[in-house]
Each structure stands twice: as structure tokens, then as C-alpha cells.
Amino acid sequence: SSGINAEYGLGGDDNIVDVTMKLLKSLPEGRDDQLSDFFLQLFRDVIASANDSGDEKADNFLDCPVDLLHFQISLRKGLLLEKTCQAFGQRLLKKTSQTISLLKLIILQKSENPSYDKDELLTTSFGILGTYMRDEVELSESDESEIKSLMEPLKKIVDTSGNHEIVKLANDLRICMATKINLESLPSFATKDDEKDRYTDLSNIVKDLGDSFIPSRAHAIIQLGKQFANKNPLVIENIELLQTILLENLTHDDSYVFLAAVKCLGQISWCNTQVVLDRIIQEILNPGRKEDDRAKCMEVLVNIIEITNEMLPKYESQIFNCLLTCVNHQSDEIVRVSSLGCLGDLCKVCKYGCLNHIQEIIDVCERTLMEDQSELAKRAAIVTLANFIECQDKSLFHEQQRETLRVYRLLKKVTAMNFDKEVQRRASQALGVLSGIVREFMFPKTKIQHEVKIL
Numbered sequence: 001s002s003g004i005n006a007e008y009g010l011g012g013d014d015n016i017v018d019v020t021m022k023l024l025k026s027l028p029e030g031r032d033d034q035l036s037d038f039f040l041q042l043f044r045d046v047i048a049s050a051n052d053s054g055d056e057k058a059d060n061f062l063d064c065p066v067d068l069l070h071f072q073i074s075l076r077k078g079l080l081l082e083k084t085c086q087a088f089g090q091r092l093l094k095k096t097s098q099t100i101s102l103l104k105l106i107i108l109q110k111s112e113n114p115s116y117d118k119d120e121l122l123t124t125s126f127g128i129l130g131t132y133m134r135d136e137v138e139l140s141e142s143d144e145s146e147i148k149s150l151m152e153p154l155k156k157i158v159d160t161s162g163n164h165e166i167v168k169l170a171n172d173l174r175i176c177m178a179t180k181i182n183l184e185s186l187p188s189f190a191t192k193d194d195e196k197d198r199y200t201d202l203s204n205i206v207k208d209l210g211d212s213f214i215p216s217r218a219h220a221i222i223q224l225g226k227q228f229a230n231k232n233p234l235v236i237e238n239i240e241l242l243q244t245i246l247l248e249n250l251t252h253d254d255s256y257v258f259l260a261a262v263k264c265l266g267q268i269s270w271c272n273t274q275v276v277l278d279r280i281i282q283e284i285l286n287p288g289r290k291e292d293d294r295a296k297c298m299e300v301l302v303n304i305i306e307i308t309n310e311m312l313p314k315y316e317s318q319i320f321n322c323l324l325t326c327v328n329h330q331s332d333e334i335v336r337v338s339s340l341g342c343l344g345d346l347c348k349v350c351k352y353g354c355l356n357h358i359q360e361i362i363d364v365c366e367r368t369l370m371e372d373q374s375e376l377a378k379r380a381a382i383v384t385l386a387n388f389i390e391c392q393d394k395s396l397f398h399e400q401q402r403e404t405l406r407v408y409r410l411l412k413k414v415t416a417m418n419f420d421k422e423v424q425r426r427a428s429q430a431l432g433v434l435s436g437i438v439r440e441f442m443f444p445k446t447k448i449q450h451e452v453k454i455l
Contacts, residue, residue: 016076017076017079017080017083020080021080021083021084021087024038024084024087024088025087029091032091032092032094033094033095033098035088035091035092036091036092036093036094036095036098037098038084039081039084039085039088039092039093040098040101040102040105042077042080042081042084043081043102043105044105045077046077046078046081047105047109096132096138096139096140096143097140097142097143097146099128100129100132100143100146100147101146102125103125103128103129103150104146104149104150106118106121106122106125107122107125107129107150107153107154107157108153110122110153110157110161110166111152111153111154111156111157111160112153112156114157114160114161114162119163119165119166122166123165123166123169126169126170126173129147129150129173130172130173130176130212131212132147133147133173133176133177133180133210133211133212134211134212134213147177148177148181150173150177151174151177151178151181154170154171154173154174154177155174157170158170158171158174167253168253168254171251171252171253172212172214172252172253172254173212175248175249175251175252176210176211176212176217178245178248179209179210179217179245179248179249180210182241182244182245182248183206183209183210183245185241186206186238186241187238202227202232202234202235204220205220205223205224205227206220207220208220209221209224209245214254214256214257215256217249217257218254218256218257218260219260221246221249221257221260221261221264222260222263222264224242224246224264225260225263225264225267228264228267228268229267239268239271240272242268243265243268243271243272243275243276246261246264246265246268247261247265247275247279249261250262250265250279250283255290255292255293258293259293259296262280262283262296262297262300263296263300263303265279265280265300266280266300266303266304266307269303269304269307269308270307270308273304273308273315274315276304277304277315277318277319280297280300280301280304281301281318281319281322283297284297284298284301284322284326285322285325285326291332291334291335292334294332294334294335294338295334295335295337295338298323298326298338298339298341298342299338299342301319301322301342302342302345302346305319305345305346305349306349316346316350316354316356317356317357319346320343320346320354320357320360323339323340323342323343323346324339324343324357324360324361324364326338326339327339327340327343327364327368328364328367333374333376333377336368336372336374336377336380337374337376337377337380340364340365340368340377340380340381340383340384341380341383341384343361343364343384344380344383344384344386344387344388345387347361347384347387347388347391348387348391354388355396355400358388358400358403359403361384361385361388362385362403362406362407362410364381364384365381365382365384365385365410366410368380368381369381369382369410369414369419369423375420375423378419378420378423379420379422379423379426382414382423382426382427382430383426385407385410385411385427385430386426386427386429386430388407389407389430389433389434390430390433394437397434397437398437398440404434404437404438405438407434408431408434408435408438411427411430411431411434412431414427415427415428415431
């Protein structure tokens, strides 16, 4: 306005951006907080202007004076934001709360507008936020509350963003925040001096569970698994809450954290077995997981089978169906091989229980031996059959004559064909066990019977 121009000695050619910059430069050194607040408000306005200018307006704004004015104002705000950063960069956002407010603006913009393409700015924001999550900066209660409010926006970014790196970083921060929120409900583990080592270790483990640094968090989960294995009463008392934290970490993309969480869950499968089993089977059947991670999940599944031995009949159908699905419908070699290996271990543990699935087991092994191109898969299939034969009582084969004959003929075919030496050796061993049994009911010994009638 003419009044501002006259007061600050500005000519008529000076635009509003130059006027504002002169006003900001006139602020004394001690007014950095006000300068930062102005910067944050300007940043909000620039984001709001960008969101308001949709595709339809962008195409037609020249035809409409109102849209043209809106466009000019947006350009001026963007230019002013750039000049403010260049002129006052060292004086801006000295307070943690102001920095968090800026990070929140950037993250909210990405969550509400998935096409927002400032990935470098977003990555930097995640890095700064991760530093705050590691407790390297002292935060007030209001700062912590602001950070916790980012849980939902981060989840939105994970669900909608097409950039894998952004999704990975956002998911890591979301898990870290969820873990910290859950850890607030845990009691303090620091107590008596005579038990200092034990409780100090446990308190450090709990602290590191909420660390945004991935190796620290994964190591803490591994140590927590050892505490569960040793039946530490302190962790057993809080098993429900710790289980929630472990289930949250199963959504992590990093193999170190994921496998540590899976193995730790395996240690507590005696408690809430159905919940743990459902989640691990879900990860085994998840095609988005790495092959190695899914194979490791199957190893944990075998551990759960051993831990829940007495209750296994309740869960054996679910486990068998999962493994049979992996063998039949997975193109990944390592997944098929691991599934067959787990089937063999399951046959050893279940013994009589696997008779309910004998037809499916034989079908899977026969298809693998005759059609699969992988030598490792064929070895795993013959080991599964051998385990089934070796662990069963011989009397059962007499009762299951049809299935026994089918397995016998399959093994004879394998020994006659040009298979790998290891496959033929295991087939010959299993055939040696079955030969005598098959001979007994195929060619039973003749018995002389005398019929005595009493007149």
C-alpha cells in the first residue's frame, strides 16, 4: 500500500515480496521465534494453494480473473518462501516444536495428496523424525503428542504411496511409534540391587524395542526371545502387550527385524497359540515376502509344532493345509523345498495324526518326483515319504493297504528311473521297510485249519 511504501521508503515499482523481505530483515536478532512462526504459516499457505489449484483450474485460470489472481498470489508466496529460506536459514526453526510442526506439514501433505512428489524432502523429514524417536533430543509432552498424531498419516502413506523407499521409511517410523506407545503401558523393571543385572538387562531391552535404529531394535527383539525362552516372570506377566509389539514388527520390510520378531513369537506360541499361528501362516502365504523370509517362517512353524506337541491335533489341519498349499501353488523353489521339509518333520511329530492327510501327502510327493524340475524339491519329497514310513507303526500299513501299495509302487518307480543318487538311495531305504509289509498282505501265508464239529 502507499502507506507502507511511504513508511519504508519504497518506490512504486517495489512488489509485495520485496516489501515483506524488508520487514523481516528489520526484525531484531531476538525475534527468531516470530520469524519461524511466519515461515511455518507461509509454508502452510503455499501447500494450501497447491492443493486448491486442481487440474480443471490449472487449465482454465487465464479465462477467469479470480483464478488468475489466485495464481499470482500463489507464485508470490512461493517466491517469498524461497527468499525467506535463503536469507534467514540459520535463524529458522531453532525450537524443536517448530521443527516438528514443519515435519508434520510435509507428512500430512503426502498423506492427503499421494501425487506429492517431493520425495527428497519427505525422506529428510523421516530422518529427522527418526532422530527424535531415538530420544536423542529432549521432547516436551506436547512435542511427543504431536509426533504420536502422525501415526495415521504415516499409515496412509504406507497404503497409498507407490514409492517403495518412501513406504519402507514410513512403515518403519509407524512401527516405532506404535511400539513406543505400547511400551508406555509397561511397568518399570528397575528394582532391587541384588537383582540389578537381571533387571538392568531387561530395562535396556525394553528401551531398545522402541529404538528407530533397526539393528538396535532387532537385537532387542532377539534378547526378548531369550527372556521368553527362560520363562522370565517379568516378561510373562506382560506377555499380551509384548506380543502386540512383536505382531506390529512383523509388518516391517527389513529381514533382520522381521525374522527376529517371528522367532520371538515362536517362543511364546504356548500362549495365544491360535493368534501366533494365524499370523505366521499368513506371512508364509504372503507372496510379497522374500523367499528366504518365508522359508524361515516355516522353520519357526516346525518349532511351534514341537512346543505345542500335546495340543497339536487341534492345529494340525491348519498347518498341513498351509504347507500343502505352498508345495502345490508356489513357483519359488526354496518355498516348495522348505514346505516339503516341514511336511516331513510334521509326519515325525504327528505320527498317527498325519493319516488324515495321507492322500494329500502322497499326491504332493508323487507330483514333485514326477513333474518338478528341481532336484532339491525331489530330494525333499523323498525325505518326506521316508519320514512318514519310518515313523509309523507297521500295523498301520496293514490297515491302510491301498495307500501302502500306492507308496510302494511310487518308490519302485523312483528306483527304476534315472533320478539323483541321493533320491534313489532314500527310496531304496524306504522300499526296504515296505517290502516285507507289502509281501505279507499281498501274499499271505497259507494256514491249515481243521474244522471240528460236535455231533
